[in-house]
Structure formats: structure tokens, C-alpha cells
Amino acid sequence: MPELPEVETLVCGLRPHITGRTILSVRLGKTDFMDNPAEIERDLPGCKMVSITRHGKFFSIALETPESPPQRLFVHLGMTGHLATFAPSEPEEKHTHLVASLDDGRELRYTDPRRFGRIALFSPTEFQKVLASNGAEPLDISSVEFQRVLGARHARIKALLLDQHVFGGIGNIYADESLWRARIHPARIAARIHPSRLEELRRTLQRLLREAILLRGSSISDYRDADGQPGRFQLRHRVYDREGKPCFRCRVAIRRTTVAGRSSYFCPRCQPSPSSRRSRRQR
DNA sequence: CGTTGAACCTGTTTGC
């Protein structure tokens, strides 16, 4: 589930525990979600973790060794991925697929029950390619840029919000929550949304993401931060997973539909559907 | 350019 706020929370929590640490040895479990497990096993030992950075929904750890060229460990958590440090004495969780022993005596462990995540060791060039295919950072995108990437698109607004080539970091929860707050139906065609409403969407989205980061993300079932704590933003959800419950603004029952292949929650009164807007205009 | 549905995997919840 991890979307931008959850990944940001995890990365900030991880940073003090891993920067400056050197990896002594690596043990792998299932590797079908890794691009190059053999290289990871061979090259990671001896590497010093210099920095950790979030990029949309994924993050990367910059690695250095005295002899070989710098590399980057790419990590995408998928739906159920998690990375944290533990004392070696702590029992290993089920579905632990990577364990790295560190020079401070602790272990960095990656767990992922569904294995929808992705781990890869990239050269700077390869990593640049991955970065380039990722869309704009929604947290600080400008009004002009937001308009440029959405204004001419004839796709549904929710499909575009979820498209990681357009924005990096928005997932199903924050897409629905931002659309409810901006009163836009998820199936509206982006190019037909008035620029002033798109601007409202941008502002509300940025406010939402910042607030979610302050509350350390949304924990639906298994998301936890680097210290094992759940987030609290799920308490602020207004539509996500609220089918049949009253809208926080108008009390009308929240509906669920499928847009872009994903469950989409919306208020039928506050977020009028494209077809009902069309018939209203004809009258 | 777009959309849809299936696939990848495990676990939990819901309904009969």
C-alpha cells in the first residue's frame, strides 16, 4: 500500500539507522522480485550506505566501496514490502527475503508477503533511466506544470493521478481522498475540468500529502514505519473504504465504483459524475 | 492515445 507519505515516513525513519553503515554480509530468501539477485548477493557486502532518498513511491540507497564504482540499491515496496533494522536476536518475520548484517551489529531486513515489491542494484546510468521514467513530484509541483501535464489529457483524472509516469507517489488512497476534497468525480476527463478546479485539486493534494506525512502515513492493515509503529492518517480518511457511509460534507451515502481498474470511492452529490454533468448542461 | 482484464503472490474478510 505504501504511497508517497508512507514511503517518506519509512525513509526518514530508516535514515539515521543506515547512513554511514557498511554492509558486512547478505542473505537472500525468495528472489523472484529482484532484478539481479546474484549481483546483490555478490556486490552488497563491503558497501557503505551513504544516503537514502525517496523518489515518488520508491527509494534508493547510494552505495560506495573503496575500489568499485558507486551503485544504487533501488527499493519499491509494492503492496506489502517493508524495510527495517533489527537486533540479530529478534526473531525473523515470515516472508523475510533479504537480510543484510551491518557493521554496528544490527540487521537490515526486507520483508514482503506478496512480493509485489522490487529490489535491484543499479549503476548510476541505469538508475538515471528509472528515475527519468518516474513522473513529477506532486508535493512541490507548480501550478503551471500541473496544468501542463493534465490539461490536455483525454483520460480519466483518477487514471492520470495513479499513473506513475505523470506523478510519482500517488496511489489509490490519496487519489480518492484528494478528488473528494476537490469535489471532482474520479471518471471526469482531465481536459474537461476547469483550470480553477484543477488548481484546487493541486492545492488540496499537496495539503493532504503534507498532513499525511505529519501523521506518519495511513495504516490500513499491515503498514508500519521503520520503528514498527502504525501511521495515523487513516483516521482522517473521508471517502476511502467508506462505501455506504455518510459523506462527511452532505451525509449522502458514499458509493464505490471501478475506475482505472481500482476500487474508487466518491460522494455522488459532491462529486457529480461526468454523465450527470452532461445532462444537466443540456437542460 | 485510451481502456479493460488478467497476471504476478499471500493473507484476510465476507457470504452462503
Next chain:
DNA sequence: TGCAAACAGGTTCAAC
């Protein structure tokens, strides 16, 4: 209780 279906924060690919 038991079992099957539906569903889950994600991405990718083929087919239309």
C-alpha cells in the same frame, strides 16, 4: 464450522 469468492496500499502487458 467450512469453503469459496472477493478483496487488498502496486505494476505490467496484451488485446482492443
